[in-house]
Amino acid sequence: MKLFTYKRLLPLLLAAALPSQAQDTRYVPHASYTQLAIPAPACTTMNQPWEGPWNPCSAADHADWLRDLRHWRDERRIRIGYDGSRYARPSSAWTQSSFMQAQMMVEDRYVYDPVTRKYTVDRYLDDLERRFGGIDAVLVWPTYPNIGLDERNTIDMVRSLPGGIPAVKGMVADFHRRGVRVMFPMMLWDQGTRAIGRSWPDELAALMAEIGADGINGDTQDGVPLAFTQAADRINHPLVFQPEGLPSDEALAWNLMTWGQYTFPFAPHVDRYKWLEPRHMVNISDRWNRGKTDDLQFAFFNGVGWESWENIWGIWNGVTARDGEATRRVATLERLYARFLVSPEWEPHYPMRQYGIFSSRWPLADGTLWTIVNRNEYDSDGVQLSAPYQPGARYFDAYHGVELQPVRDGDQVLLSFAVEAHGYGAVLMSSTAPQDGLDQMRALTARPLRDYPAQWQPLAQTLTPIAATRPVRTAPEGMVEIPAGQFDFSVRGLAIEGGNGVGVDVQYPWEADARRFHQHGMRIARFFIDRHPVSNARFKAFIDATHYHPADDANFLKHWRNGSYPAGWADKPVTWVSLEDARAYAAWAGKRLPHEWEWQYAASGGDGRVYPWGDGWRDDVVPKPATGREVAAPDDVGAHPQGASPFGVQDMVGNVWQWTDEYSDEHTRFAILRGGSAYRPQGSIWYFPQAYRNDQHGKLLLMAPGRDRAATVGFRCVSDAE
Template sequence: MLIRREFFGAALACLASSGGRARQSDEPFARQTFEADLIPAPDDPKLWPAFREALAAWRRKRRAELNYDDSLYRRSEFAWAASSFACCFLLVWDEDFWRVDESRYRLAEWLDEGEREFGGYDSLVFWHAYPRIGVDERNQFDFYRDLPGGLPGLRDLVHLLHRRGVRAYVAYKPWDTGTRREGKEDVEAVAELVAATDADGIFLDTLRQGDTRFRARLDAVRPGVVLESELALPLERLDDHHLSWAQGFKDSPVPGILRNKWFERRHMQHQIQRWNHDHTPELHTAWMNGSGVLVWENVFGSWVGWNLRDRSILRAMLPIQRMHADLFAGEGWTPLVETEAPRVYASLWESAGTRLWTLVNRMETEVSGPLLKVEAKPEEEWFDLVRGRRLQPVITGGVALLEGVIRPRGIGCFLARPPSARRPGERELLERQAGSDARASSSRLFPARQTMARACRAAAARKVPAGMVAIGPVDFDRDSIYRIRECGQLTSLDYVPGYGHPHIHQLIRIRRRTRLARYAIDLAPVTNSEYARFLRESGYRPRHPENFLKHWRRGRPPEGLEDHPVVYVDLEDARAYARWAAKRLPTELEWQYAAEGPDALAYPWGNEMLPGRSNDGSGGGTTPVKAFPDGRSPFGCYDMCGNTWEWTESESSDGRTRFAILRGGSYFRAEGSRWYADGGPQPAAFGMKFLLMGPGLDRCSTVGFRCAVSLESEA
C-alpha cells in the first residue's frame, strides 16, 4: 500500500502542474495511488475535490483498459451479495454452536445472539478443517462429511439460515494437497459439496482469486453461488468475484477509499483485522465506503472477542445499510465531503432525491454540535438515523446546519429526502435505532476468557499393575515444546493483540513446573485386541458412534492388526477403557516424563533421531506396539515416538473451544503445506494442541492411547 508521504508528493505534483486540478493523464499518480487496496486520502480538505476528480478519472480509465464486463453483477440471482454487509465466521466446533453434551447444533440460538449483540448476520461461513487437518489422512471434504449429521445435517443448517434470510458459505482450501485425494479435481469436488449442502458461496481460503473454471461449474449446480476471496482481489477478477475480504488493510488518518468498491459499487468487501481488540478502524472503513464487516471472535481456537463499544457501533450501522443498500451499491457516492468538526469525516450517498451522509469520529472523545452544512432542498425531511430521531435543522440562505452527537470513535448518519421518497419500514427503523442508541456502550474492555483444565478422574492402586512401570515421585521442572500456530499452545490468549502470533509455525519452549506424585504408566499403548476384550466384557457402546473403530470389520480388529495400537477412538472412548481397567489417562507431563526419563532425553532412546527406533511411516500404517524394542524410553516404555499420537488427560476449555494435548507423533505426515498440523515421529517433549470438534472428527486413524494410575506412596 502506498504510504501517505508518497501519496502527498504525487498529489501535490499533479496539482502544481495542472493549475490546481489533478492531471488525469499523470500515470505515476494514477498507478501508484489508486492501485492500492485501500487508497489513502489526503489530510487537507482543500485537496479533496481534486482527489475525487482523480478517483473518477482513474475509474473510467481502468474500466476501459480492462474492457470491464459487469454482466454478472446485473444478474438477479447474485443481487444478494451487494447487501451482505455482516458476515459471521463460524467455527463449527465452537462450544456455543455445537453442544456436545446436548448432541445438537445451536444455530437458531447463535443467530438470535448475533442479532442482539451485533445487529444480525447477512451471511455465515461454516469453517471446518483447519487447524486440525493433517493429523490423519482425511481431506478438507472429509471434514465436512464427518461433522455431526454429515452433509445432510449441514444442508439442514443451510436451510435454517435461508429461512432466517441468511446466506451460507462453505470453505475451500487450495493448499490441501497432502491428504487423501478425491479422485477428481478440486473444482468438481467443491461443486459437489455445494450441490449436497445448498450453500450460497465459496470462501476461497488463502486465495486472491479462484480458478477461472469455478464460475461455469457453480452455475451448472444452481444459480447465485458466489466466490469470495480471502486475500485482496485483483481488479482483473472483479467481474466474476462478487465479494472479497479487506483483510489487514491499513487506513490513512483521513478515511481512505476501498479500491475495489470504488471500481465496482456492487462489489462487497468484508473488513477484517482478525487479531485486533479495537475494531473501529474496520467499522469506519466499512461505513465510509458503504461496505461490510466480518464478525470473527473465535479465531481457530484463539479468543478475539469484540468489546461492547464495537458491537454497539455495528448494531447502529447495519439497519441503515440494509434499508439503504441501493444507495451504497449505486453510482451516487461522493467520498470525503467537508464537515464542520475536526477529525470528523463524511461520505455522501445520493439517488432519486434521497441524500444520506455517513460520518465517523476519529477521536477518542465525543463530538457534539455542528457536523455538516449542506444544501437544503424544498420540502425535505431530515433525520438522524443513528439516534433514531427527526431533525429540524436551522436553514439559512438555502444551507442547512446539521447538528448532532457522535460518541468517541463512533459513527453518525443523516438522511434528507422528500416525503415521496419515504421507504417502507422507516418509522420502525427509527424506533429500533432509538432503542439501540439508548443501550449503546462506550466500553472498550476486552471480554477476556480464562482457559480452565478439566479435573482429572482419580484412579489409584497400591501395587504396580501388570504391564505398567512405576515412576516418581518427582519435581517436574522442564520445557515442553509446541508449534506456534493460530490456535495457540496452552490457552486461547497466546497471541499478541493487533499482531497475532509472532514467529508463526516455529517451535516454542514453555517451562512447565509441577510435582508429579508417584504413578504407573502402561509399558505400551492399548492394542486392538485389548480394546476388543474391553468391549466384550463391558458392553461399552459410545453415545455417538460416528467413525468409532472405523477400521474394524464386523466388530473385530482387522486380521493381523491385533497387537497394533487401537485407533479411531476419541477422548471419551479412551476414558471409558481406562475406567473399566481401573486406571486413567496419563497427564500431559506424566507422559512426557515417562518418555524422556530423568535425563530429559530428546527422544525416548537418546538425543538423536535414529532409524529403526520408531515407526516413521515408511510402511504406510501402524505397526505392532512392541515392534521397536530399541526405541524404548528409560523406563522401558514402548512406542512413545511415532506410530500413533496418544491422548493425554489434558482437556481444557475457555467456554468456546475445547482441546486436549496429544503426544508422541504418528506414522502419518501431511506434506505440501505449512498449514497442516504436525505429523510424523516427534520429540518426547513435543505436545500438539488438538481442538476437540466432535466424536466423528476426533476419532482418527493416527490417535491411540495408553493408561496410567496413581500409586499410593511407598512406606
C-alpha cells in the same frame, strides 16, 4: 558480455513498458493494480511541523481528487473489459446487503451439542443477536486447524461432520430459516491429504449444492478462478465466491465479495474494489485486533461490512461490549439504508466542516445518505457538513433518530449534530421521514458508546477432571513403574497462529490464563504407565468383555471389519477411537488416561531431554514417516525398543498420537495430544503440526466423538500407585 548487454538494455525495456502502464491520474496508486486501498487526499491529515506546511482541504482540493478517481475508474473499467452482469443476478443479490458475516468454527460449543447430537443454530444466532445485533451471513469453518491430522481432505472434513451430509444440510437450512446466508471455505493448498476424484471446481460445486450452501470463501486465495463459478452454474446451483483478495481487477466480475485486510490510517482510505464496483461487498477481516473501532469505521465509511471472527481456531477473541454495541448500530443503519450503499454516484470523503470527521455521500434519485465517522479521540459537535439547498428537502440525523433543522447559508444549508469520540453518524436527506428507522435508531443510541465497557477479557479454561484409579502396589502386567520425583514441566503449544498472546494454547490449573509457553516445577507422585500404546488386540478384549458400543459411532474402529481388526493388526496401536472410547477402555481396565505432565515425565525420565532416547533426533528408533497422501499402517507396538525413555516406556513418539487431557472454555473443547504420528502430509504449512519433542504438544479441537476419531490417534493408560 551478455550480462553487460542486458544491464544496458534493462532501462530501455522498462522505459518502453511504462507508457502501457501509465495512467493520467495523480491520486490512485500505480505501484500495484491489486492494491486494496485508495488513499484519502493528503490534505485530510494534519502534518507535523517538521513534515512541512499543512492546509486543510478546500472544496477545490476535494473536487480535483474526486474527479481524478472517477477518471481512473472509468478508464480502468475499459482496460479490464469490465462486465458487471453477475451482480445483477437475483441469485447473488443477497451479497449487496450482507454486511455482517461471522466466521464460525464448527467446534464452537454454541453450534453443536454432543450430548443431544444436535446442531444448535438458534442458540448460536441468539447469542450474536444479543451481543451485537446478529449477522447476515456465516462462514462455516470445518477444516483448519485440525486438517492434516490424518488423510481426510477439505471435502472429507465436511462429510465427517456429526450426522453426515443430512445433518449438515439441516444446519444450513436452520441458518436460512433465520435469514442468514451460508458459506464454506475452499482450501486449494490442501494437496497433501487424500486426492479427490474429479476437478476441484466440480467437486466443490457438487458439495455445496448437496448441502444447500450459498457461497465459498477462498482461503488464502488471491481470487477464485472463473472456472469455479462456471462449475456451479453448470449444475444450476449458482454460488458466490469470496477470496481474500483479487489477482487483478478483471476478477472483480466473478468474485462478488472479498475480505478487506487493511491497515488503518487516520483518514479512511477508499476500498479499491468497492470503488470500481459499488455493488461489490467487502467484509473487513481483522481477527487478532482486540478493538474493532477501525474495522467498523472503515466499513461504515466505505458502505461495506465486517467479519465478526471471535473464535479463531479455538482461541477466543470476543468483541467487547462497546464494540458489540457499535456493531449493532452500524449494522442497523447499513441494513436500513442498504439501497443507498450501492449508489453508482458514491462520493467518498465528502467535505466536512470539522477536522477528523470523515463521510461518504451516497446519492439516489429520491434522497441522499451520508455515512460519517469520528476518528478523533474527542467528541465533536456543532456544524458538521453543508449541502446544496434543495426546496422541500428534509434532513434527519439518522444515527440519533431525530430530524435536523438546517440553517440556510446562501445556496447551501448547514447541518449541526454531535458525533462522539471514535463514533459514528449518519444523515439522511429526503422529502419524507423514514418509516421505521428513526424510532429504532433513537432507541438504540439513547446511551452513548462510552457507557459500554471497552476492556477486553480472555476466556478462562478449565481442565476436565480425571478420577484417580484404585491404587496398586506393583506394576500390573504390561505397565512400567514411574518413580516419584521433582519435575520441571516445560512445554509449548504448536498452534500455527496467535503468537504468544493471552488466550493462545492452554491454561493449566496453576496458570491465570492460557498462553503458548509453559513452565512449572511440580512433584510427580509414583504411578504406573503402559509400556506401549493400547493395541487392537487389547481393545478387542475390552469390546468382547463389555460389548461396548458408543452412542455416536461414526468412524468408530473404522479400520475394523466384521467386529475385528484386519489380519496382522493385533499388535498395532488401536486408532479410530475417541477420547470417550479411550476413557471407557481405561475404566474397564481399572486404569485412567494420563495427565499430560505424567506422559511427559514418563517420556523424558525427568531430566529435560528433548526426545525419549536423548537430545538428538534418530530416524532409526521411530517408524518411517508416511509422506504420501494416505495414512500408512502404524508399526507394531514394541517395534522400536531403542526409542524407549529412561524409564523403559516405548512408542512415545512418531507412531500414533496419544490422548491425554481435555480442556474447555465457554466456546471450545480441546484435547492435548502427545507424541506425534508417522503421517506427514506435504505441501503446506497449514496442516496439523507434528509434536515429536518432549517439550511440545498438539491441541486438537473437539466437536463430537465421531468427528474426533482419527486414523492417527491412539492412547495408553496409567494407574495410580499406593
